[in-house]
Amino acid sequence: MDYRIVERESFKVIGKGTEIKTSNGENNKEIPTFWSEVTASGEGDEICRYAENGDLMGVCMEFNHASETFTYFIGAETAEESEKFDSIVIPAATWAVFTSVGPMPHAIQQVWQKIYSEWFPSTGYEHAGVPEFELYPPGNVNREDYRCEVWVGIKKK
Template identity: 35%
Template sequence: MKPIILNKPEMKVVGYAIRTSTVEQRSLREIPIFWQRYIEEKMWETIPNKLNDRVEMGVSIDCDCEGGDFTYLIGFETDAELDLTDSELICRTLPAATYAVFTTPPVPEEKFSDTIQATWKEIFQNWFPDSGYEHAGAPEIELYDERTQNREAKQMDIYIPIQPRMNG
């Protein structure tokens, strides 16, 4: 696994979110169910002010790293100032950060979810320990673009915020 390292400027993301946890691997069950509901209910249709309606994101935000709880947001980049009062939608500004970008291997649709989870596992168990980097504490991003429309060879990118590992 060889990531591309790139800098991303600050950006805003608007969408729907759930609170989940890494405790007992709850997020591995709950996030795919959330995506299924999002797709079945065509929730993307109600998200306003999308900069690019062909690039969806899954973003891990509001992390309680010690407790394992975090919010997972499915949505789109926006540049609008949104009034989301009385709405199920949330909007978050993601800070500028340096990311290691990993691309999942191309797989048929029925293996896509498992491949995403396997890639996350590979990043944290195998890549990070020898990389010279540590997690920078910024939100993690899953980027779903036109490659996810290919039913026979689906792919997506995982953006992990990084910084050089501190010695000592």
């Protein structure tokens, strides 16, 4: 898999989150549904106005393995405050950054699957226990050439 390693300081993200189930692949259905809801309500455009670099993010955090759930947070990196939206801090970390090319959500779902089934087992890295995130630049997410990224916090085994 094509990837790069990036060191990054902590940063703030504002947005909206929801609890997602992971059992039976429910996350692959619930996350696109959540994106559709946030987009249809106009909140996606509101969140995007905070984005310092124009990118939206999908953050995976607060994993609860016992209940097979995690929080998925649609947001934007910003230094601003918001009365309407929640804010989270992504900690400083070393990140493995993977590029996804193709229409959403299928293309990025394939990248996630390969990270855990192929990349982690074949490298000297393990998960750093920090939130993971998807970085979505402006563009048509339905195009065959749409490019976005998956950022996974890592540490040496």
